[in-house]
Amino acid sequence: MERFGVVTFDCYGTLVDWEGGAAAFLYDMALRRAGTSDPAAAVLPSAAGMRERWERIQFGLVAAAYRPYKEILADSLAAVTAEYGWPATQADKEAFVRSMRSWQPFPDTRPALAAARALGARLAIISNTDRDIIAHTLRHLEVPFDEVITAEDCRAYKPDPAVFRRAVEVIGAPPARILHVAFGFEYDNAPARAAGMRTAWVNRSARARPSGEVPDFEWRDLWPLLDVLG
Numbered sequence: 001m002e003r004f005g006v007v008t009f010d011c012y013g014t015l016v017d018w019e020g021g022a023a024a025f026l027y028d029m030a031l032r033r034a035g036t037s038d039p040a041a042a043v044l045p046s047a048a049g050m051r052e053r054w055e056r057i058q059f060g061l062v063a064a065a066y067r068p069y070k071e072i073l074a075d076s077l078a079a080v081t082a083e084y085g086w087p088a089t090q091a092d093k094e095a096f097v098r099s100m101r102s103w104q105p106f107p108d109t110r111p112a113l114a115a116a117r118a119l120g121a122r123l124a125i126i127s128n129t130d131r132d133i134i135a136h137t138l139r140h141l142e143v144p145f146d147e148v149i150t151a152e153d154c155r156a157y158k159p160d161p162a163v164f165r166r167a168v169e170v171i172g173a174p175p176a177r178i179l180h181v182a183f184g185f186e187y188d189n190a191p192a193r194a195a196g197m198r199t200a201w202v203n204r205s206a207r208a209r210p211s212g213e214v215p216d217f218e219w220r221d222l223w224p225l226l227d228v229l230g
Contacts, residue, residue: 010182021103
């Protein structure tokens with residue numbers, strides 16, 4: 001069994017319920033904009049469908065020149081709601097940023113991270129977000145991290161290889177001794193491997209593996225990390 005001294009994590013979607021948080025916000029907005037006093041009678045898109053479309057839009061935005069993630073959130077919200085005929089107001093955009101600050105960890109996240117620390121692993125986060133947003137998330141996680149590397153620090157977003165090069169530099173460990181744990185192939189798997197890290201895919205929804213992508217580990221939650229570390 002491999003021995004890893006450092007475990008790095010994607011945050012939103014891996015440690016925190018990104019999909020549920022975004023879907024709930026978008027569906028609540030749809031309910032408020034449905035134009036009927038009886039939401040049950042309204043023709044509404046599904047929460048999952050809105051969230052999937054929003055994520056595709058925001059992925060395209062992070063692939064462009066760096067801007068603060070708060071701007072990415074605002075512009076992606078405006079784009080997706082415009083498609084449904086509900087123009088986003090400035091208040092909506094600000095509310096979306098506040099919403100992300102409140103998204104909660106998965107049930108296994110805190111105890112698994114605490115157990116990993118107890119086994120002596122150094123823990124780090126590599127996240128496509130701003131420092132002020134992730135500061136709130138760290139309060140929800142309630143487990144200390146040795147390093148937190150954000151897109152704001154790197155002036156770039158995953159999957160840009162520069163993010164992982166910066167992470168390896170900050171962490172200061174041989175890449176082969178770093179295990180990167182993430183849920184999103186598009187953002188994390190290939191650039192982490194290119195940086196020399198090993199990878200674990202947290203496949204909480206039992207999705208089909210993308211063609212050609214082979215993580216070192218595939219898990220349904222974080223608990224198998226303890227077997228790897230132990």
